[in-house]
Structure formats: structure tokens, C-alpha cells
Amino acid sequence: MGSFSAWHWIVVLVIVLIVFGAGRLPKVMGDLASGIKTFKKGMADEPVVTKDEELRTTPAPDNTADKRPV
Template identity: 65%
Template sequence: MGSFSIWHWLIVLVVVLLLFGRGKIPELMGDMAKGIKSFKKGMSDDEADDSKTVEHRNDETVNSSKEKASKS
């Protein structure tokens, strides 16, 4: 009852091939690869956008809304 024998794996392979068909599995893997590439591209685009849009100056300070209300 430990591991599966080679016959178990062959039966599983036959069932998978019957369910998905011979041409469907490579198509699914190709779609998965495209999705991963798209995800990586999106992540790198986000990192590039973040580094471009954030700009800080040392001489500026940010006042909270409470400080603004107390001065008024």
C-alpha cells in the first residue's frame, strides 16, 4: 500500500489521454506558458512604473489634516 507501480501510472496516463485528447495537453501547456510570461511582464512593468512615479524632495514636509484644521 506504499507507492504506485508502473501499471498504476500507465492506467492514469491512459485515462488522462482519453479525457483530454492527444492534442489538448500541449495546447494547455502552451496556454499556461503564455500566462506565466504575461504575469512576469506585468510584474516588471509595475516595478518600472513605481520607480518612475515616486519622487521625494528633502525640503518638503507633509502636514496632516489635524494640523491644518488647528491652524485655521
């Protein structure tokens, strides 16, 4: 029940060709590949910052201005 035979894949391929058309399919695949490349580049450029690291690197607020001499 969980595996697909060759006939299932042929039917899926025919439906995809009918929906997208043979000429549009390479463009769709090219756009998908471009999106994946952009995503990978974005993941490599930005370091992942956890909440603990953010708290350690954020300076503490200066509360000395609120204290008035009595």
C-alpha cells in the first residue's frame, strides 16, 4: 500500500505534462532550482543566533539616569 508501481509514476507524469505542458515544465524546474540555490545561499550567509546568545550580547540598560540624589 505504501509503494508505487511503475504504472503509478507513469500516470503521475502524464498528469503533470497535461497540467504544465511540455514547454513550461523546464521553466518550472529552473525556477525551483533557482529558489533552492537562493535559499541555500541565504542560509550560509546569515549565522543562526539563539536566544541565549542574543541575551549575552545585548548590553544591559543603563538605569543610573532614573536614580535621583535624595
